[in-house]
Amino acid sequence: MTLQAALEPVLALPAFLALAHSFPTSSLLAAAGASPAASPEALPAITALQINAGAIAPEAAVLVAMLACLLVDLAGEKAASRWVPPICYAGLGASLVLLALQWNAPLQPAFLGSFLPDNLSIAFRGVVASSTLLSLLISWRYVERSGTPVGEYAAILLAATLGAMVLCGSTDLVTIFVSLETLSVASYLLAGYMKRDARSSEASLKYLLVGSAAAAVFLYGASLLYGLTGGSTSLDAVALALQTATTPVAALALVFVLATVAFKIAAVPFHQWTPDVYEGSPTPVVAFLSVGSKAAGFALALRILVGCFEGFQEQWKLLFTVLAILSMVLGNIVALAQTSMKRMLAYSSIGQAGFVMIGLVCGTKDGFAAMVLYMAAYLFMNLGAFACIILFSLRTGSDRISDYAGLYQKDPLITLGLSLCLLSLGGIPPMLGFFAKIYLFFAGWADHQYLLVVVGLVTSVVSIYYYISVIKMMVVKEPQEASDVVKAYPPITWAVEGMQPLRAALITCVVITAVGGILSNPVFSWASTAVTGTPMLQRAITLASATSLS
């Protein structure tokens, strides 16, 4: 890439920051004059809205890291592989620290109402940023081994993170669309990053076509919502307009928006892209897509469906019940027949999204808290599993399940880590996944969603079957039954640069997955604080309990 291209945003950055800090909000709005709500009695409310740019400080840290990666990359591939990892750690670490500082802070809308740093958004942004951090830790060796440029890889992944993080907190249709596109376009690029491989290009093309269709559908829905408000794109105005809206247009907008959300979280029947994209994309990218991108999708679902479509609760809850049942059944049953590890995890992630949707359908405090908790647990167990299969494919060049036969004799670490993470994904006690899943089912049961919970329990048993068959493949085989790949297993070495971060990420994820369940009380309270610190969810909960009482 050219020097000018890399420098342009850097030159723009100080201007942006200066603007963000000393922005004469009220005077500008006075100059704008005819803004829709500028009637005299509404004026104090408007002037109280500040730019409040500190709200996106975590995103700014990610942005700075992204630009630094691009700058360092100019010095050549050697310098990039030396300096890009620490820059990314620093940026994402700073972002996580800044997010922790925002936790439970007094709530102020930022950017004149386009962004809201409530606890819900902070929780989901934390999940996204951690998933990027862990995905980057496990990707250095993979990317270098495949010979693709590291600096641009990290920059594009950080841009995807930025989009996903802004998406989690955005409260304005335009911001939602732009951040959704930032996430999506970056994902298409990353899916096709191994450009000499036909599978990767195919994955990218499929993802691009289906994703563009989903984006167009979202725009159509958003334009209908904009039309209903009569000239405002803020989600508050949309919610207000929907309370008095006539049914057909609002229902159509609901269907369009819901289709986009379902595409993003890969719910059946909007899942067709998932297996092919997961199989063809570089494995660390799949790790990010399956956690970070999905978390952003769920944050969007909460923001739009719970926040705006209160009056259409019955309709969207019914639709989501159907989606959840289909996802759990189809995802878990088709996963049984897979021979590729990546494809199996793709279908398993469809099933897992179905479990999380139970919490969304409940609409109670426990339901929302269980969603947040499950996403956090899913982050560690899924990324732990991905760390293991990346390590295996780095050593053997294979991701066939049958090639894992007899692995425990050659590589106990992968065997142990993968076993623990898969058991946790299946929901076996005392792993972290068990507690998260039991909380989800408990919340569903308490809200009388018996059908969902029963389907969830049955499909969990199905999922345990295919998770355990992988473990059995690794552990039970005699040495002479081991696969050819395992028989020719290379000596284990961690000396190559990029292997140590992979080992660190693997061990971290596995330890948290294994021990987190026993020490899960702080996580429970964290998840419920995420719900109590979010006015939007509180309103929905009060509304739901009021309707259930009456």
Next chain:
Amino acid sequence: MSIADSTQFLCFLALSAAVLLGALGVVLLPNIVYSAFLLGGVFLAVAGLYLLLNASFVAAAQMMIYVGAVNVLILFAIMLVNKKETLAAIPGLGVRRILSGAVCAGLLGLLLRVDFTTPWALPGPVSIGEGATIRIGEHLFSDYLLPFELASVLLLMAMIGAIVLARRDVFSSDVITGEGVDQGLIEKARTPLLLEKNLQIQPVLEKTP
């Protein structure tokens, strides 16, 4: 009806007819070059509709982006892949056409129903004509500041990604170990499922007590 009104109405009819006929032509004509040029015509007619609505900035943007960039790009793409190739006939094409036509007609019916049953009571702010550009600028730096800045990140990242995917590579070895690389997935291509010899997962599942 005054002269101004009737002129406007006639312009609207002409532009709408151009949009509809052009769009049908884009979809139905067998020659892709005609389709591409008709698409340009449709974009132009839509720009005319924007002008009728007093939205000159949007009309200009439509001209520059859709007619100037997107359509020219489509034509370039057609020129670059201009390869004579006889395509095999798709089986059951007639049924597929009827099905997709039915789906589209259903969607059209749904949209028409929504359009006519909704009381679009709020007319929104009155059109401000030439002042729109100023107003858009004010919005971009007040309530749309965040999406505006985020769009710059989006464009930067899209540009970098396009360069990475399109460029000829300068290095073809692993920078750490110096081994040769092929820029493909680490998981090597598999033999198709049915040809796979040691399909070991099935026996294991059957042996489960």
